[in-house]
Amino acid sequence: MREFSSGIIVFRRVLGERFYLLLHYHYKGDYWDFPRGNIKEGESAKEAAIRETREETGLTENELKLVEGFKEEVTWFYKFLGQTVYKKVTYFLAETETENVKISEEHVGARWLSFEDALRLLKYQNSKNLLVKAETFLKNLDDQRSASAVKPGV
Structure with a gap:
């Protein structure tokens, strides 16, 4: 069995410091993690990541600025109903200026953390x-960006 998901590591800047959004998952265990979910048929990993992030946080595509060049894949195996499942999750990175999120019923909390x-x-x-x-x-x-902003003789 194979399962493919995608998600976004969402961050925002406050006074020059980055804060990352974590969601409190309560099904299949009790843990904090990034927004993510299954890729639907016909969807790209990026489309699914944006959709899942919107569904789980209320952040729209217009509120997310994807960071070019960042794409990471994580794989693992787990057991489900006696079968071994291969899971692959593709993650993207996005910045937002929006502080308030609206979590779905899949979660019991959300926090912006250093x-x-x-x-x-x-x-x-x-x-x-x-x-x-x-x-x-x-x-x-x-x-x-800092290095390219520094000009000789200035």
């Missing part, structure tokens, strides 16, 4: 690794 606090709250190592990759990617982007 990188360090989000890293502590995430339960699964795959998610922790994703967050580190996202933060590193964004730091590198910030460094590149």
Whole structure:
């Protein structure tokens, strides 16, 4: 059995600091993680990620600015009704200026957290690794922008 999902690591900036959105999942366990869900037939991973994020957070495509160049895939196996399921989740990265989210009934909470606090709250190592990759990617982007903004003789 195979299952394909996608999601978005959503962040916003407040006074120059990044805060990441985590949702509190209560089905199939009790944990915090990024918005994600199954890819429907005929959907691309990116289309599904945007749809799932809208359904789970209320954030619309217009409120999400996808960060070009970031796409990570996470895979694992799990057991369901005695069968081994191969799961692959494709993650994208997006910035928003919207603070208020409207969670779906799949979740019992949502929080904007600093990188360090989000890293502590995430339960699964795959998610922790994703967050580190996202933060590193964004730091590198910030460094590149700063370097290109500095002009000799100014």
